[in-house]
Amino acid sequence: MxxxxxxxxxxxxxxxxxxxPFQKRLLFWMMPAAFLFAFTYFGQIFMILxxxxxxxxxxxxxxxxxxxxxxxxxxxKQDGSFENCFxxxxxxxxxxxxxxxxxxxxxxxxxxxxYDRKEVPYESIATEYNWVxxxxxxxxxxxxxxxxxxxxxxxxxxxxxxxxxxxPALFLANSCSMIGGCVSVVCxxxxxxxxxxxxxxxxxxxxxxxxxxxxxxxxxxxxxTLVGNLxxxxxxxxxxxxxxxxxYVISNWRHYAMVVALPMVxxxxxxxxxxxxxxxxxxxxxxxxxxxxxxxxAKANGKTISEEVWSEMRECFELKFxxxxxxxxxxxxxxxxxxxxxxxLTILIVTWMVVALAYDAHVRVVEILDTDVFITxxxxxxxxxxxxIVPMLLLDRIGRKPxxxxxxxxxxxxxxxxxxxxxxxxxxxxxxxxxxxxxxxxNVGQQWASEILPTVxxxxxxxxxxxxxxxxxxxxxxVLSTHRYYPPLPMFIITSVSVIGxxxxxxxxxxxxxxxxxxxxxxxxxxxxxxxxxxxxxxx
Numbered sequence: 001m002x003x004x005x006x007x008x009x010x011x012x013x014x015x016x017x018x019x020x021p022f023q024k025r026l027l028f029w030m031m032p033a034a035f036l037f038a039f040t041y042f043g044q045i046f047m048i049l050x051x052x053x054x055x056x057x058x059x060x061x062x063x064x065x066x067x068x069x070x071x072x073x074x075x076x077k078q079d080g081s082f083e084n085c086f087x088x089x090x091x092x093x094x095x096x097x098x099x100x101x102x103x104x105x106x107x108x109x110x111x112x113x114x115y116d117r118k119e120v121p122y123e124s125i126a127t128e129y130n131w132v133x134x135x136x137x138x139x140x141x142x143x144x145x146x147x148x149x150x151x152x153x154x155x156x157x158x159x160x161x162x163x164x165x166x167x168p169a170l171f172l173a174n175s176c177s178m179i180g181g182c183v184s185v186v187c188x189x190x191x192x193x194x195x196x197x198x199x200x201x202x203x204x205x206x207x208x209x210x211x212x213x214x215x216x217x218x219x220x221x222x223x224x225t226l227v228g229n230l231x232x233x234x235x236x237x238x239x240x241x242x243x244x245x246x247x248y249v250i251s252n253w254r255h256y257a258m259v260v261a262l263p264m265v266x267x268x269x270x271x272x273x274x275x276x277x278x279x280x281x282x283x284x285x286x287x288x289x290x291x292x293x294x295x296x297x298a299k300a301n302g303k304t305i306s307e308e309v310w311s312e313m314r315e316c317f318e319l320k321f322x323x324x325x326x327x328x329x330x331x332x333x334x335x336x337x338x339x340x341x342x343x344x345l346t347i348l349i350v351t352w353m354v355v356a357l358a359y360d361a362h363v364r365v366v367e368i369l370d371t372d373v374f375i376t377x378x379x380x381x382x383x384x385x386x387x388x389i390v391p392m393l394l395l396d397r398i399g400r401k402p403x404x405x406x407x408x409x410x411x412x413x414x415x416x417x418x419x420x421x422x423x424x425x426x427x428x429x430x431x432x433x434x435x436x437x438x439x440x441x442x443n444v445g446q447q448w449a450s451e452i453l454p455t456v457x458x459x460x461x462x463x464x465x466x467x468x469x470x471x472x473x474x475x476x477x478x479v480l481s482t483h484r485y486y487p488p489l490p491m492f493i494i495t496s497v498s499v500i501g502x503x504x505x506x507x508x509x510x511x512x513x514x515x516x517x518x519x520x521x522x523x524x525x526x527x528x529x530x531x532x533x534x535x536x537x538x539x540x
Contacts, residue, residue, distance in 0.1 A: 018223065203264075
């Protein structure tokens with residue numbers, strides 16, 4: 001017979017310790033994972049950089065100063081800037097003058113291009129293979145393919161995380177990241193590069209998420225906010241700030257790609273050394289291994305537990321596993337079966353798509369701003385630190401709904417200024433502010449969605465939301481590419497969708513000071529679809 005009181009064993013951290021050496025070791029492993037997560041996410045940006053200032057190579061004029069080469073060989077656009085894709089079709093000689101410029105015929109570049117090395121001082125894959133003019137979208141397409149890989153990776157590694165364990169998912173995801181990155185190095189054209197970025201994209205989230213879940217599952221409630229934000233706020237930011245300068249110093253996209261890919265071996269080794277999650281082991285009935293990990297954790301934390309307690313704990317785990325097996329009857333379709341459920345899930349999905357689009361667009365906006373891409377990217381990456389700290393100070397004081405709505409409106413306003421401001425550094429300052437607010441929205445939205453969804457479908461619900469969010473991120477390079485037709489257009493699009501997101505989230509329930517719902521019925525009682533929430537008893 002199982003013990004009478006099994007509730008005390010549900011939180012096994014009370015027995016093994018909730019933030020001792022065992023947990024600190026997990027946190028230690030999570031820090032490099034967050035650092036390398038930035039490499040996986042942002043690394044491609046500096047492989048495909050293309051100087052905005054490039055023009056046709058005119059072999060007959062190569063001995064002349066750059067300004068004279070342009071004036072004599074390159075036509076001008078209506079705005080007075082030089083053409084990127086056309087040159088004059090004339091026989092050049094020493095008597096050539098500019099007087100006949102308007103009557104000269106023009107032809108596409110036939111001898112390649114010259115790139116402004118003051119903008120991008122190294123050979124990227126875009127400059128090596130001349131991804132300009134009729135091939136100018138190749139860089140954008142490679143990013144889209146990367147996010148398609150990310151969506152596939154969410155499906156595959158999300159399944160592996162729940163069915164095979166956190167560590168196998170961590171091992172396979174980081175292996176994909178390393179393999180994709182290393183294959184990129186030997187690519188000699190778009191098809192190979194796109195395929196390699198698809199493989200690397202498989203790992204985008206799950207090179208980090210499994211160790212993140214593993215760590216949060218093994219720390220006490222009062223430490224979760226700190227532990228959950230510490231690695232992303234500092235390690236992730238450090239990795240993001242370092243990346244542009246790695247590319248700048250290495251000055252070769254192939255060598256840079258290798259430097260970004262090889263450190264993933266560290267997380268592959270971590271997946272072989274770290275303990276599996278006791279919570280997951282218990283949920284799948286692997287109780288022998290679960291008890292081994294718990295005993296190792298208790299020993300590491302200096303806790304002495306009698307064999308009688310261990311025996312009772314195991315019996316309770318067996319009972320809980322048996323009960324959970326009987327109760328497994330929900331599918332993700334249950335989240336859409338009633339009107340309130342459908343509306344709430346739709347709002348969460350649309351909001352997450354907007355947030356992911358805004359965040360990724362403001363990460364990549366440095367590619368189209370007329371500023372130093374390396375300095376601007378580093379400065380904008382630094383905002384990840386305050387954007388991770390501020391929500392911790394505001395969410396429990398003001399609430400999720402007002403904070404989320406406010407930061408999305410501020411993101412919309414900042415994005416509008418990016419489109420309207422003409423000064424190089426004025427636009428960059430607005431872009432940095434927009435990324436700050438988009439990052440805050442990302443951090444708040446992730447926590448809020450977890451608190452809205454019920455326990456019985458939280459995992460599947462978050463998977464749906466995250467996959468759709470990647471669909472939003474996938475569109476960001478396409479949105480940014482519209483600047484060719486009208487420079488402020490990308491930021492006007494971001495402004496519009498951010499305002500929509502800030503408006504529709506007002507119909508989501510506030511979760512400040514409210515216990516997370518366990519069942520669908522309990523959650524649905526809170527999903528009133530009202531802008532102003534009625535009072536909810538905090539002990540629900």
